[in-house]
Amino acid sequence: MIKFPLSFRMSVRILICFICCFSETTLTSETITLVAPGNDVSFSCSSRTEPQHENIKILHYLNKDHLYIKHFQQQNQGEYICDDRKIKLELKSASSNDESVLFRGSEGDSAFLFCKVLISASRTATWFWKSRNPHENHVKLTQDTAHFGNRLSFKNKDNDFSLSISPIDWSDSGNYECKRIKGSAIAKTLFKLVVVRVKSNSSQLTQGDDAELKCEVSHQNQNIELFWINTETQEHFPNPHHLKNVTMEQRNWTCAVFNGSDLKALIPLTLNISYSLPTTIPTPPNPTNAASTLHHTSCESHNPKQTRNGPEIHWTSPGSDSQGTSKPQKILIFTGLFFILGALLSVVWWRQRAKNMEIYAQTENSKKGCPASVRRSVNYSEENLSLKQENSQDESPAFVRDSVIYAEVSFRPKSDAASSELESISKKTAEESEEVLYSTVNICKSK
Known part of the structure; x- marks a missing residue:
């Protein structure tokens, strides 16, 4: 067994302890970041752990998770682990001489500009606004500022001079x-408001139409990158994006705004797409084919590097809209109407056919010398016919009775050329023609 000197063994132990302590310090290093209420926070990681809140959104893009917190609030405070970093976010209690950049959407979005002093002595504060137009000067903001109308709200209480703008306009x-x-003494807190506008070339679309999605920002610079994300298929496309033969699966979109490598905004856009009315009565769809059709999209990416396995977006949906009656329900309704109409046409055709057959029968009888008359049916009646014996003088001869079952006997008025024998028989019957169906006729023959 090899024995090392005591000094060597002590050096190895110190080296191992140093490595372990250094690794632990690196993995648990903590950065404290103060965030003003209403501001945004974003950072990207290969792996991350964060609290779950409604205003936290995660975008997986280019093999990284981009975390984005919009309108930072008290419940968002806490520790966020990003790779080997531990980021502790805390809410700022007072304003400082700093500048913040906020990205907000032009449709229904809002902005909260934090401005507060903690000292007990009373202070005064004034808000000024300088628009993007270089020819306009700073405007002092009050409740009566014409440009904003009634969209401004000031706190002005307990040295809190924060300003709210709702809704945001372009x-x-x-x-x-x-x-x-x-x-x-003068202290200033600055905010740069960048407005993002999303739109399509048509406010109302029908399935099969073409559309163009466009995303633009009020302050454009070379570091800003814009692209579109289909929230159903998770595919991403360049801006602007051209859609051909739009489907119901292409209604919900999001414009992602990057400033360098930082995610700055996710602005939603919902297309108003209606079903196209069929020109012919549809046939019931095959359930298997219908399922595959509903999950088909005709949209193709213009970027050759983008595939179906695009970025995954994990955030709370900004809202939902009603679709009304679904396509399968409409198909069932049209199919039911089709069968009802077919049944009615079949009944009408059958009645017309029966009427035509009756007219045809009357015509055939007329050709045979049997004029049309009022016809009545006698069921299961018995008619006795007597045949005259030519060489017998007995007025009451005996008869042999034979039976004929299910015969049809037709009667008609006598004609002028009828014989005396037929005349005597016809006097015993009605003058009008009658039809006897399924009767028993007894014919008597003389002995």
Whole structure:
């Protein structure tokens, strides 16, 4: 057994302890970040762990998870593990002389601009706005500012001068400044508001139409990247994006806004697509084919590197819209109407055919010398016919009775050329023609 000197063994132990301690310190290093209420937070990781809240959205893009917190609030405080970093986010309690950049959508979005002083002494603050138009000057913001109408809201309580804008309009972009004054001391908090606008070339689409999706920002620079995400298939496409033969699966879209490598905004867009009315009565669909058709999309990516296995987006949907009656239900309704109409046409055709056959029968009888008359049916009656014996003088001869079952006997009025024998028989019957169906006729023959 080899024995090492004591000094060597002590050096190895110190080296192992140093490596372990250094690794632990690296993995558990913590960064504290103060975030103003209403501001946004974003960072990207290969692996991450974070609290679950409604305003936290995760976008998987280019093999990274991009975490985006919109409108940072008190419940978003906590520890976020990103790769080997531990990020602790805390809510800022007072404003400082800093600048924030906010990205907001132009349709129904809102912005909260935080401006607060903690000292007990009373302060005053004034808000100014400078639009993107370089020819316009700074505008002092009040409740009566004409441009905003009634969309501004000021706190002005307990040294809290925060400003809210709701809803955001495309023309609201620009620089906002909260200037706090006490004596000769001046403190400023700046906000740069970038407005994102999403739109399509048509407000109303029908299945099979073509459409163009466009996303644009009020402040454009070379670091801003825009692309579209289909929230149903998770595919991503360049901006602007051209759609051909739109389907119901292509209604929900999101415009992703990147500033460099940081995700800055996810702006939703919902297309108003209606079903196309069929020109012919549809046949009932095969359930297997119908299922595959409903999950088919005709949209193809213009980027050759993009495939079906595009970025996965894990966030709370911004909302849902009703579709009304679904396509399978409409097909069943049209199919039912088709069968009802067919049944009615069949009944009408059958009655017309029966009427035509009756007319045809009357015509044939007329050709045979049997004129049309009022016909009545006598069921299971018995008619006795007497045959005259030519060489007998006995007026009451005996008769041999033979039976004929299910015979049809037709009577008709006598004619002028009828014989006396037929005349005597015809006097005993009615003058009008009658038809006897399924009767028993007894024919008597003389002995």
